Amino acid sequence: MAEIRVLVDKCTGCRKCRETRDNTCVFKDDAVNALIAKAEEADGFVFGTPVYFSHPSGALLSVLDRMFYAGAAVSYTHLTPPTIYSV
Numbered sequence: 001m002a003e004i005r006v007l008v009d010k011c012t013g014c015r016k017c018r019e020t021r022d023n024t025c026v027f028k029d030d031a032v033n034a035l036i037a038k039a040e041e042a043d044g045f046v047f048g049t050p051v052y053f054s055h056p057s058g059a060l061l062s063v064l065d066r067m068f069y070a071g072a073a074v075s076y077t078h079l080t081p082p083t084i085y086s087v
Contacts, residue, residue, distance in 0.1 A: 008032060010062045017070035025070040032063060036071035 049060040
């Protein structure tokens, strides 16, 4: 299992990912494009984050938002259904 720790930019809503249709985000300096590429061959992902007010951190939500928006042509239906564990 690979661990990825990077700062992630927030989606700015520029819609360039919809124009290029290449399953990548215009922000090339963080891990989102690598995660989109890995999603095509992965069985699932494990994300760890603090939970604030019954919600994951904003950083994780930024990653997921950009992954699902920029990688819209990637079918995520083959991934294992989510399981949430909170301590």
